Every structure is written in C-alpha cells, then in structure tokens.
Amino acid sequence: MSVLSLIINSASLVLTSWGVSNAVKLTLPPNLQLAGQKQFLTILGASLTIVTNVIGIGYSLLGGDGGLRFVSREVFLPAAIVLESVVATVYWPLRIFFVNMIYHGLEEGASPEITLPVDLCIHLVPVTGLLLDYFLTKPEPFQMGRLQFWVLVTALGVGYNRWLSYIIRTDLNQSYPYPFLDVVEPYRTLIFGVITTIAWGFYVLYQTQHGDGPAGGGAVGKQKLN
Template identity: 40%
Template sequence: MTPAAKSNNNKKCSILILNGLLLSTSTYGLYRCTLVHLPDTLRAAGHKQFLTNISLFFTILYNISRIGGVLTNRSGSLDGCISTEVLLPIVLVVETIVTLVYWPLRLFFIGLIYQSRTVSDGTPVIKVALPIYVDMFLHLFPLIGLLIDYFKFKKVRFNKFSDLGALLSCLVLATSYKLWLNYLITDLTTQKFPYPFLDVREPIKSIIMYTLSLVGFGFYKLYKSLHPGVATGAGKNKDN
C-alpha cells in the first residue's frame, strides 16, 4: 500500500469514527428530547416545532450520508458529493445559529429560551428537563463535529453556492421555519411559540428570524474564508 493510499484510508477511518460518534450522540439526544413532557401551550405543536430538533434531524441525515459516501467511495476523493457540498454548509450554518442562540440565553437569560410552567400555587417556574450531557448532545456536539469534519477532513472550502445563492438559501431557511411555525401554531389564545423570544408581535418576530439568518450567512462566509483549502468548481470565480 502506497503512503498516499494509507493516508486516505486513515482519513476515511477518522471520518467514519467522527460521524459515527455524532450519529450516536445526536440520535440519543433527539430521542431523549422527544420524551420531554411539554407544557400545555406547546403540546399541540409537539416536538417538531423546535429548531434544535429540526436541525438535529438534518444533521443526522448528514452523518448518515457522510458515512455512506465514505463506505461506497471508489474514486479516492472524499469531497464533491452532495453530503459535503450541499448538506454540510446547510447543517453547519443552522447548527451554528442553534448553538449561538441557545447557550448565551441558557446561561444568562433562560426565560427567553424555555417556556415557564405554572405550579399548583400559580407561580410560574422554569425547569430544564434534560441533564447537561444531553443538552450538549443537542446544542454543542453537533456544531463541534461538523466544524471538525469541515476544517479537518474537507480538502476544499465550500464552493457550490455563490455568495448570493448562500444568502438566498439562508433567507429561504428562515422563511421556511417561519411558515412551519405558522402552520403548527394556529391558536394563539392557547398556544405559544417554542421559544419565548419569539412570542412577540410582527414585524419584530420576522426581524428576529431574518436577522439570525443574516448572522448565519455571516458565519458561512467566515467558515469559507478560514478554510485552508481553495475552492474548486463553478462557484470559485464568483467567490474567490
């Protein structure tokens, strides 16, 4: 076996281990999340309303796709497939937003991230239902793992999306989530939005969502500029 082939095999093993671990922790975290008893105001829309759960679902799809791509690889190249060129930038941006929003609010403004419950004496209380390690499975490990996969194992930076395409994609994602919530939450007299910071009137709600989408686009550009590799393909003349 040549040194190049050996190095490629070692890289494949590392990618499989990384994505296998992430697949395990993310799947377990998502499972534990679905066992949480939701307050009455959130029960009708269910667990599918939370951005954390939605992003984790697509991260799991990425992990499966990445593992499948490595196992079925014959050309020796581990880049250029749909998992690393389309799924990875999308889930990386969304997981960045989830982590960036969650931990500062979780640590300092928990009332903006968790809906309160009313106890028997009528006092509203906030209770975090998941242990810290599951919290990290949900809100930290996915981002760390995706960053390692991108910066360590992807030879070239993102290149399938032009700047305009990436920006429009971020705006479409924000719009899709907004429409999804509007579909799930139909009675504001008995239901609340999944996060208290979204329980505000329009246009403030939309401003929050689209501002976060612009932050996500900013991180996409940052990750792209920090990657040590060069862009290849159709997008490089526009962005590099």
C-alpha cells in the same frame, strides 16, 4: 476513504441520535403541546445533522467524485453546519444568562427539565462534529457561491417561519417554541431576518477561514470565492 471523517460522523450520529431520542420524551408545557417537538429548531437541526452524518458515512465508505460527494460535502454539510452554528450561538448564551428567554414556564430560579448530557448532545455535539468534519477532513472550502447560499438560507428561514405559523394555534393559547419569538409582528419577522443573516455570515466565515487542504484544494476554493 477518509477514516477520520467516518469516525467523526459515526460518533456524531450516535450521540446526536441519543440526544434527540431522549429530548423528544420531555414533557412540554401546555402552551407548546399541540405543535409538539416538531416546532423546535433544535430538533429540526439535529435531525438534519443526523441525515448529514448518514450521508457522510456513506460517502466515507463509498468514496468517488460524483453525486454522492456533492450532496454530502456541498449541500448537506454546509446547510447543517450553519444551522447548528445558529442553534448553538443563540441557545447557549440564553441558556446560561437568560434561561427564561429560551424555555417556557420556568419558575424563578428553576432549571429546565433537560439533563446536561442530553442538552450537550443536541445543542453542542452536532455543531462540534460538523465543524471537525469540515475543517479536518474536507480538503477545500465550500464551493457554493455566497449569493446562492444566501438564497438557500433565506428560503430555509422563511420556510421555518411559515412552518411555525402553520402548526402553532395561537387561537388555542399556544405559543411559539421560544419566548423570544413570542412577539408581535413585525418584530418576529425581524428576528428571523437577523438570524438568517447570522447563518449566512457563518457560511462566509467558514468559507474564508478554511485553509489549503492536503490535496491543494484550497487554491480551487479561493478561485471560486473571487
């Protein structure tokens, strides 16, 4: 049992769950109310992180080298870590420097309704916990091939794009969840393509930067990267 992984996942689970439970109570502007909270990549990503934390806790307690290990460490962890990396990378620069590109309906000089603790728990805690779990407790790099992961992350990007098209009623004056997505085609699809490519880039970066683990697993990881 990895005690450190158990601690990291448990802390992330508590903090992220608290953040999501408070974030979904925030009042949305009229142009976002029909689609609700389920349109936000932040909420979807945090939900995936929570599931990843739960599975990670289960693996820490039960151990083994079977299906639970693979699902926890080679499916959910890489998917969640790149998604939360994208969320944090896009959100924080816009939140600090161009807040009107990330929040709808803010008057000049106004601050978002979300409090700083909630903001941190849904936009920073998830990626921090996942990165700590990966680099401190996983003995080898992610084993999924880069082409396979590109297919996976592209499918997720297309899926999110189609999901938004399905739930957002532009004919009823509803908007996309983030102002920078509220643009005409083909620019919206281009934005999704760029973000998807960045997500894949994070996977390659994390795979490359993972050092040899205590069990020598890093050598196995390097062989799979070649």
